[in-house]
Amino acid sequence: MNASMLxxxxxxxxxxxxxxxxxxVPQRQRRKRFDARPDLDLDQIYxxxxxxxxxxxxLVCELWKEVSGTLHVPSGKLRPTDRFDDxxxxxxxxxxxxxxxDVHWAxxxxxxxxxxxxxxxxxxxxxxxxxFFCKLQAQPPEG
Numbered sequence: 001m002n003a004s005m006l007x008x009x010x011x012x013x014x015x016x017x018x019x020x021x022x023x024x025v026p027q028r029q030r031r032k033r034f035d036a037r038p039d040l041d042l043d044q045i046y047x048x049x050x051x052x053x054x055x056x057x058x059l060v061c062e063l064w065k066e067v068s069g070t071l072h073v074p075s076g077k078l079r080p081t082d083r084f085d086d087x088x089x090x091x092x093x094x095x096x097x098x099x100x101x102d103v104h105w106a107x108x109x110x111x112x113x114x115x116x117x118x119x120x121x122x123x124x125x126x127x128x129x130x131x132f133f134c135k136l137q138a139q140p141p142e143g
Contacts (some may be wrong), residue, residue, distance in 0.1 A: 080127025
């Protein structure tokens with residue numbers, strides 16, 4: 001094995017290690033915030049927080065999983081009161097790689113797909129996100 005091949009291998013290991021650290025450290029730190037919470041299944045979440053509002057269960061669960069998956073937080077640990085700029089915000093020191101923008105982009109794609117023209121600035125919590133899209137998708141299309 002020559003020196004350039006060894007240098008390439010070392011560089012590859014450093015890059016892969018960096019990517020793993022860059023990806024998993026903030027996700028793990030965000031998830032740690034929720035460790036003490038009871039883990040609820042989607043039926044429990046729907047029954048406890050959304051059934052009284054007569055929101056469609058299938059859509060509630062879809063939206064809930066969208067936020068959970070995008071932010072890499074177990075769905076059973078999320079609560080409707082979790083704020084995107086607080087409990088779900090990027091850990092200190094990792095703000096430049098905030099996955100909250102991924103949630104925003106998912107919301108914009110959803111708006112475009114359903115033909116909605118709405119202001120997302122009022123969506124501050126997971127509950128706001130779910131209720132916003134459930135109500136928007138329940139409205140008949142304009143036109």
